[in-house]
Amino acid sequence: MPIELKSVTHTYSEGSAFQATAIRNVSLTIEDGEFIAVVGHTGSGKSTLVQHLNGLLKPTGGQILIDGEDLNAPGADRRRIRQKVGLVFQYPEYQLFEETVAKDIAFGPKNLGLSEDEIDARVRRAMAHVHLDYDKYAQRSPFELSGGQMRRVAIAGVLAMEPKVLILDEPTAGLDPRGRDRILGMVQELHARGGTTVIMVSHSMDDVARLATRLVVMSKGELVATGTPREIFRQVDMMESIGLGVPEAARLCALLRQRGVKLPDDLYTPEELRDSLLALWKEAHPC
């Protein structure tokens, strides 16, 4: 189910004093099975961009094609699209409302009009995906869980729709390192095993470096670059000029290269850097 954006523009409150263009002329094609990370500074239009992908926002210019169908054509079934393209908002735990975790997760499937058995099966599967024990948590109130657990419940609520494309808007914001690793591990698993297309909005270049197959770099509402992490992170200057930076390892690599260390210019994970440095050291000290 490829998603194609054709010069999409979105202007908020057009024609009033509050007018602001959030994204301008963005063209992008997302293929099945990709893991895309949308990166950009605060206010670069990342969130606006992803809200277009399931029809929550209508572009003020341009087109969005899902499976070749115009999402905003009159008569397009946006509710069906929203089932296929799941969107997890920033701080999704603030949207929980039901008395029990199970009921909250069942909200989405219920809106799809599924049978009780199917709903129950989906709730169990979704909870397993986010590593929450059904017997332990299903009947508890979501409001008495910890922040990280609440977020997992909220993500499970979207997963229970069993979308083909999963969009996550800063899923790790405000979590401690352990909570962050949990969520990222979960997302990676969904992508690797479930074959779900994942689109993740993120601030953290280090998270992105480990997970994404492709980066989409946004700056001031425009798409400035797209490519594999390797292609993007070698452009240290470009990334720093738009206030983003690169993973720590890529930065260290760039600094070492400036000092004349003969490293390749496209290293961006700590492991790669370590291996290259060790290889260099061994070359210099043959024993």
Added chain:
Amino acid sequence: MLKNITMGQYYPVDSLVHRLDPRIKILLTIAFIVAVFMVHSLVGYAIMLGFVYLTSRLARVPFKMLMRGLKPLRFILVLTFLLNLFFSGSGEPVFQLWFITVTAQGLSQAVHYSLRLMFLVVGTSLLTLTTSPIMLSDGIELLLSPLKRFHFPAHELGMMMSIALRFIPTLLEETDKIQKAQMARGADFESGNLMQRAKAMVPLLVPLFVSAFRRAGDLAMAMEARCYHGGENRTRLRVLKIQRNDLLACATMAGLILLIVAEGLLL
């Protein structure tokens, strides 16, 4: 969809009306409300409309935006009109069908009440559109401060108002976000009968209340951390002073009221 709510929203441009002293603007709004109640003919309403239009031009607020403030009230407006039309007034019926009776008095009352309601909303929207929330609550606090002598909590009231006003846009934004999040989970807020629609609000209202309480707690803590202890001995960043334009505005309002009175006596 929530962006259409104009009531209580500030329109940030610079204009003569925006720069008026908030105290004067509040008093003038009250005077305007009084004037609305003094109008007894359609000519009077036309004069009021002209005044509102000119003020909105002067304030550089689009007239359309001002009128959009009436949209959320359309239900109340229609209800007011119909109730007065059918159930008030006595005398000769002008129109009769089965159990429905419309009298001339009822008709004029219906027109009056709904026009009054519209002007009340538009007049107060003019105040809030041209006065930033901070200025507004400053103005109210200062206007009420003479009552402090009778242990009236003017400062506390002003503070409560500015906090409430401050959170309107935040809560609207939050509502928009939660609504979208639930729509992403297949929620439907736009179709179904009244009962179904009311039920569809639960997934919206529960998170909204939870977050409102959380925000209130956070704000209280932030205020205490900065040693807030009421208004005693507090000085102000902006000291308000009555200027020439304020007096001019007062004179204009006096002129409007005179015009309305004269129109009532002559016509």
